[in-house]
Amino acid sequence: MIETGVWLIICIIFFAFSFEFNQPIEIYKFGATGWPRVVLLLLLLATIGNFSYMRIHGSAVQKGRVGIADEDVSDTDYGDFGALLKVTGVLGTPFIFAMLLKPVGFYFATPFFIALIIILFGERRVKWVLGITAMIYAVLLGLFMVVLNAPLPQGNMSPFYDYSALILTLNTQLQQMW
Amino acid sequence: MWENFAAGSLALFSDPFTIAIFVFGVMGGMLFGAIPGVSMLTLAAILLPFTASLTPAQGVMLFAVIYCTGTYGGAITAILFNIPGAPENAPTAFDGYPMTRQGKSGKAVGAAVLCSAIGGVASALVMMAATEPLANWAIRNIGPPEIFALVFFGLAVASSVGGRSIWKGWMSVLLGLIIATIGQDPVGGINRYNFGFTDLAAGIAFVPAILGFFAVSEIFVQAEKKATGKFDAPKVGMSFPSFLEIWAHRIAVVRSILVGFFCGILPGIGATLAAFMGYGEAVRWSRDKEAFGKGKLEGVISSETANNAATGAAMIPLLALGLPGGALTAMMVAVFQMHDLEPGPLVFYNSPELIWIVFAAMFYANLSILFIGLVETKTILYLLKIPFQFLAPMILLLATIGSYIGRGLVLDVIVMFGAGIIGFLLRRSGYSIPGIVLGIILGKIGEQNFAQGMQMVHYDLLTYFSRPICLILIVAGALTLLAGIYKAVGSSRSTASQ
Numbered sequence: 001m002i003e004t005g006v007w008l009i010i011c012i013i014f015f016a017f018s019f020e021f022n023q024p025i026e027i028y029k030f031g032a033t034g035w036p037r038v039v040l041l042l043l044l045l046a047t048i049g050n051f052s053y054m055r056i057h058g059s060a061v062q063k064g065r066v067g068i069a070d071e072d073v074s075d076t077d078y079g080d081f082g083a084l085l086k087v088t089g090v091l092g093t094p095f096i097f098a099m100l101l102k103p104v105g106f107y108f109a110t111p112f113f114i115a116l117i118i119i120l121f122g123e124r125r126v127k128w129v130l131g132i133t134a135m136i137y138a139v140l141l142g143l144f145m146v147v148l149n150a151p152l153p154q155g156n157m158s159p160f161y162d163y164s165a166l167i168l169t170l171n172t173q174l175q176q177m178w
Numbered sequence: 179m180w181e182n183f184a185a186g187s188l189a190l191f192s193d194p195f196t197i198a199i200f201v202f203g204v205m206g207g208m209l210f211g212a213i214p215g216v217s218m219l220t221l222a223a224i225l226l227p228f229t230a231s232l233t234p235a236q237g238v239m240l241f242a243v244i245y246c247t248g249t250y251g252g253a254i255t256a257i258l259f260n261i262p263g264a265p266e267n268a269p270t271a272f273d274g275y276p277m278t279r280q281g282k283s284g285k286a287v288g289a290a291v292l293c294s295a296i297g298g299v300a301s302a303l304v305m306m307a308a309t310e311p312l313a314n315w316a317i318r319n320i321g322p323p324e325i326f327a328l329v330f331f332g333l334a335v336a337s338s339v340g341g342r343s344i345w346k347g348w349m350s351v352l353l354g355l356i357i358a359t360i361g362q363d364p365v366g367g368i369n370r371y372n373f374g375f376t377d378l379a380a381g382i383a384f385v386p387a388i389l390g391f392f393a394v395s396e397i398f399v400q401a402e403k404k405a406t407g408k409f410d411a412p413k414v415g416m417s418f419p420s421f422l423e424i425w426a427h428r429i430a431v432v433r434s435i436l437v438g439f440f441c442g443i444l445p446g447i448g449a450t451l452a453a454f455m456g457y458g459e460a461v462r463w464s465r466d467k468e469a470f471g472k473g474k475l476e477g478v479i480s481s482e483t484a485n486n487a488a489t490g491a492a493m494i495p496l497l498a499l500g501l502p503g504g505a506l507t508a509m510m511v512a513v514f515q516m517h518d519l520e521p522g523p524l525v526f527y528n529s530p531e532l533i534w535i536v537f538a539a540m541f542y543a544n545l546s547i548l549f550i551g552l553v554e555t556k557t558i559l560y561l562l563k564i565p566f567q568f569l570a571p572m573i574l575l576l577a578t579i580g581s582y583i584g585r586g587l588v589l590d591v592i593v594m595f596g597a598g599i600i601g602f603l604l605r606r607s608g609y610s611i612p613g614i615v616l617g618i619i620l621g622k623i624g625e626q627n628f629a630q631g632m633q634m635v636h637y638d639l640l641t642y643f644s645r646p647i648c649l650i651l652i653v654a655g656a657l658t659l660l661a662g663i664y665k666a667v668g669s670s671r672s673t674a675s676q
Contacts, residue, residue, distance in 0.1 A: 003607060007349065010353075010356075014356060014371065017371055017373070018370075018371075021363075021368050021369060021370045021371075023366070023368055025363075025365055025366035025368070026366075027365065027366075027633065028365045028366065028629055028632075028633065029632070029637055030629070030632070031366075032363040032365075032366055032368040032370055035359065035363075035625045035628070035629075036356065036359040036370065036371075039352055039355045039356055039359065040356065042348070042352055043349065043352040043353070043356065046345050046348045046349045046352060047345075047349065049344075049345040049348075049663075049666070050343065050345035050346060050349060053343050053345050053666060057343075059342065059607070059608060060342070061342045061343070061608070062342060062343040062344065062665065062666055063665070082405075083405040083406050083407075084405075086401070086404075086405040087398075087401055087402050087405045087406075090397075090398060090401035090402075090405075091398055091401075091599055091602070094394065094574055094578075094595045094598065095592070095595045095596070095599070097578075097595075098578070098588065098591040098592045098594075098595045099592065101578075101582075101588045101591055102588045106578075106579075106582075110575065113571065113574075113575070114571040114575070117567075117570055117571040117574060118567050118568065118570075118571055120401070121401065121404055121566065121567035121570055122404055122567055123565075123567045123568075132568050133571075136568075136571060136572050136575065139572075140575055140576075140579070144579055148224050150224050150579065150583055151583070151586060152579065152582065153582065153588055
């Protein structure tokens with residue numbers, strides 16, 4: 001029921017927002033809304049089909065389906081609150097990292113992100129956490145900043161921006177040495 | 179043809195700098211294709227500005243070589259980590275990853291190496307022999323209605339693989355199609371679904387979406403397994419497939435070459451649809467359909483042969499007509515334009531040496547896949563020995579860089595992680611991630627060609643059925659769709675009667 005409800009909400013939201021761009025196109029009879037609305041109608045029909053299928057079979061795999069990985073079939077049981085917290089942490093951390101990229105920048109936020117992910121994945125040996133964090137950070141900077149000169153987010157808040165500027169200045173000096 | 183090929187080979191190997199660029203392209207394509215999180219597109223995007231300092235032949239050759247070897251490289255991560263390096267490697271993961279779980283990673287990677295090389299070399303040979311006649315045939319017989327029909331067929335095939343039921347398969351594809359409508363509409367340029375974000379006016383870039391749905395969601399799945407104590411490190415298997423094992427699948431190889439070539443030659447379609455259709459056809463013609471998705475070698479062979487067979491074919495509309503078949507071939511157009519050249523029929527007359535250096539380089543790049551791939555495979559398999567807690571941050575950060583570099587927007591990184599969370603939840607509920615991704619990739623192409631086709635036939639849909647290729651593809655798509663629904667309804671009836 002919840003799953004079907006979510007899909008219906010998606011259909012309703014996208015249909016409602018389609019009125020925002022409901023403008024005719026002189027050279028095309030169906031306008032800008034024709035295609036998305038047909039797709040939404042088909043999605044609605046598939047949702048109804050899925051609802052009726054799930055009422056009979058639950059979440060069982062339809063006979064003859066191919067290309068389904070084992071982990072996409074198994075139902076995970078979160079035995080304790082700690083496990084749920086860990087998964088939520090892994091899901092949330094990259095998102096927070098992404099939100100921080102604009103103000104803090106890639107160069108400053110990355111080492112903290114690496115260490116946090118390693119810890120969330122269960123590594124508790126401090127030396128390993130620090131060592132691997134330093135190694136991954138060095139490899140990424142070496143490959144993308146020094147070798148490929150790829151532009152990465154520098155941040156727009158002090159002192160994070162100043163840190164990025166320092167790293168980039170060091171890179172420029174390194175390049176000039178060659 | 180052979181004289182031109184010899185001249186192209188000579189031009190390629192007579193200049194040390196051109197050789198260095200060729201070797202860089204081969205190694206770079208394989209490496210970036212094989213690193214989970216980034217892809218050949220990331221490398222191409224980074225290298226694009228540097229091609230201005232190369233000759234036109236060197237620039238286009240570099241991208242063509244990256245295209246060939248990168249398409250193969252993406253299979254490695256698909257097989258070892260269930261993270262396709264590029265969308266065209268997604269069907270490879272269907273059977274490749276279960277093979278890794280069973281300790282047969284060596285067989286799967288070995289088959290990918292061999293079949294990528296076979297598909298690529300066959301495609302390169304046909305490309306050299308018949309670019310002009312094939313391009314002429316395509317321009318006479320293939321129009322927007324045919325491309326729309328092929329998109330429909332491809333989406334029908336994608337809905338039939340992955341997803342716990344046909345309904346979930348279609349819902350995945352349709353979700354991808356809806357995501358593809360975000361941004362400007364392809365006919366009138368009207369902004370759709372930007373929800374107040376100006377950056378969304380350019381649409382959802384498919385690289386972040388792909389990285390999110392494939393790479394990030396896989397990290398989340400493994401994190402869940404770690405947290406719930408179900409994590410089981412994949413086994414390293416070193417045995418390669420024997421000649422007899424590959425020979426036993428010769429029909430699948432030939433079929434996939436034909437499918438890959440047909441898809442590759444159509445402008446805008448490219449290797450992704452080729453891989454899905456190669457896989458779908460392998461399932462359709464197999465007597466042992468149930469074994470697909472559980473670690474069947476034929477699944478890897480079909481998908482990898484088809485996607486590499488599309489690489490050479492995708493160069494035909496690009497070079498002969500100036501129409502790119504995908505993101506990387508679109509970047510090649512930019513390389514041409516940087517040197518004041520336009521790809522198209524005139525290139526064959528004005529710059530034949532450029533064409534034949536590119537053809538020769540693609541041929542040798544595909545051969546390199548065979549030799550370097552087989553040598554490298556054993557080293558690559560040791561990636562499985564790296565503890566996942568150290569691999570995960572590396573993959574996430576490479577994916578971050580890969581999605582940021584394309585347009586320089588932090589929004590793309592947010593979209594990627596958002597797609598990762600959505601992908602994780604959808605996978606847990608039995609939806610098809612490759613179906614969503616194919617929907618995103620083909621959505622705009624489908625809409626654009628449908629609109630152009632409708633304008634062309636004055637909104638008379640029946641005209642579509644008077645065009646033979648279009649009719650065949652629409653009927654094939656409809657049959658695939660109806661067969662899936664029939665099976666779902668039949669299965670519901672038999673359960674109800676029990």
